[in-house]
Amino acid sequence: xxxxxxxxxxxxxxxxxxxxxxxxxxxxxxxxxxxxxxxxxxxxxxxxxxxxxxxxxxxxxxxxxxxxxxxxxxxxxxxxxxxxxxxxxxxxxxxxxxxxxxxxxxxxxxxxxxxxxxxxxxxxxxxxxxxxxxxxxxxxxxxxxxxxxxxxxxxxxxxxxxxxxxxxxxxxxxxxxxxxxxxxxxxxxxxxxxxxx
Numbered sequence: 659x660x661x662x663x664x665x666x667x668x669x670x671x672x673x674x675x676x677x678x679x680x681x682x683x684x685x686x687x688x689x690x691x692x693x694x695x696x697x698x699x700x701x702x703x704x705x706x707x708x709x710x711x712x713x714x715x716x717x718x719x720x721x722x723x724x725x726x727x728x729x730x731x732x733x734x735x736x737x738x739x740x741x742x743x744x745x746x747x748x749x750x751x752x753x754x755x756x757x758x759x760x761x762x763x764x765x766x767x768x769x770x771x772x773x774x775x776x777x778x779x780x781x782x783x784x785x786x787x788x789x790x791x792x793x794x795x796x797x798x799x800x801x802x803x804x805x806x807x808x809x810x811x812x813x814x815x816x817x818x819x820x821x822x823x824x825x826x827x828x829x830x831x832x833x834x835x836x837x838x839x840x841x842x843x844x845x846x847x848x849x850x851x852x853x854x855x
Contacts, residue, residue, distance in 0.1 A: 668715075668725040671843050673836055674746040675732035677756030678763060678770040682795045682826050683732035684710045686756065689832040690730055704742045707735040716840060721848055728840050744777045752789035752839035757808065759800040759823075768812055789842040792821040793835035799826075 694714035716726035757767040
């Protein structure tokens with residue numbers, strides 16, 4: 659969850675970008691680093707999968723002055739153990755679930771969503787306090803996409819979860835779901851600050 663660092667005058671937000679391998683999660687993290695221009699993309703390895711991460715300062719501070727440092731993590735490849743995804747989920751303020759719109763990958767996306775639910779339960783993720791955003795990526799591969807049908811296949815209730823449709827060849831737009839998730843977390847933090855005053 660959001661962590662306050664009083665010595666540096668900032669609050670930290672963690673965003674986990676989750677989804678099936680090959681859905682474009684690494685491209686999303688790289689686009690965010692490029693767009694915000696404040697941090698390089700770093701990589702590491704866990705359970706034979708690559709962890710891709712970046713961090714940046716959000717353009718607008720919270721109303722009472724603290725800056726918001728956003729840390730974004732994603733897994734690339736096929737980890738050998740569920741513990742790799744669980745590691746990303748621990749202390750996450752927001753989740754962005756990325757789906758490849760190509761019909762041949764839809765069943766795998768559903769399996770990954772079911773796995774996410776199990777991993778979230780394992781780490782004690784509080785869904786009521788965690789922002790969730792869906793990103794239907796690589797829409798250019800499936801021009802006949804009907805988002806409501808994809809929602810139904812994945813078990814997403816229309817309107818209950820924010821959803822964005824992106825194309826892998828539209829780099830500027832790739833970070834829209836993460837940016838929306840961060841904005842929602844900041845809105846919640848601002849509301850809590852207002853209540854405490």
